[in-house]
């Protein structure tokens with residue numbers, strides 16, 4: 001599971017305590033303006049994009065619930081009732097689409113295509129039926145990063161064929177080379193919806209704090225739906241989140257910790273003669289299983305020795321032949337796992 005075994009920095013924990021009121025009212029779905037401002041400032045600093053904190057942002061209870069419920073604000077009546085998702089993939093966008101009654105089509109992510117969907121293979125009649133396309137870069141599970149040109153092409157297609165490009169950017173800050181771009185950076189972002197979260201960048205999975213950034217129309221729709229769902233983050237969490245979005249030094253420290261764990265595991269895996277595919281960013285390593293082995297067989301073998309990995313096939317049919325290793329244990333635990341791997345493979 002992508003739940004980092006990392007301490008949340010003390011300045012964030014202290015902010016929660018300092019903002020805990022005697023009487024804690026229902027949080028409002030639109031979220032605190034001060035938090036929306038902090039998020040808009042972060043988007044400006046990080047991606048050089050100007051997002052209106054008044055109308056183009058909404059805080060969410062982490063990003064998972066927002067990803068799952070998103071299809072519910074979209075008109076999915078036939079013939080435009082198709083949602084495109086990736087395979088392999090984080091399963092929540094597909095489940096959300098199915099619960100909303102949509103049809104789902106999976107786009108294969110293959111190593112040959114840099115784990116990007118092959119947009120040229122999608123037929124005009126498919127685009128015609130498409131209401132939403134989900135993408136997630138840096139990618140879970142493959143660790144691949146999408147170039148800005150990919151978002152530009154897809155955002156242009158979204159306008160041409162009248163669908164929404166939903167970009168789950170939960171791992172945008174877990175990188176080791178160049179900083180990954182955001183779909184918000186395309187020249188015309190009319191049909192772009194971006195989801196991001198403090199879970200990974202600030203090791204705040206349990207706090208549940210994220211946001212959606214999109215057009216005024218989409219945010220307006222979410223503002224109408226979300227009071228019924230009751231999924232606004234608690235205000236003391238929103239106030240602590242302001243501090244987390246306004247600080248980058250702790251994120252740099254977090255990246256450094258993942259970089260260390262990554263190099264320990266990469267060395268062990270390469271020494272064992274295994275091929276690591278994708279894996280440019282995120283805290284996942286996407287390992288090709290040894291020839292003649294299956295994803296599940298490989299994962300089972302490692303499990304018997306105390307190493308838990310996700311069989312790629314559990315994340316979609318195109319995940320077969322791979323296993324996902326998450327760098328979520330501590331550095332010491334990773335060193336232990338590296339030593340085990342050396343003996344085992």
Ligand SMILES: Cc1ncc(COP(=O)(O)O)c(C=O)c1O
Pocket residue numbers: 002061062063064065090136140168170196197198199205209210
């Ligand atoms: C690809 C991806 N998107 C979104 C999330 C949701 O994270 P959260 O709800 O903590 O923001 C996760 C969590 O594992 C993830 O892997």
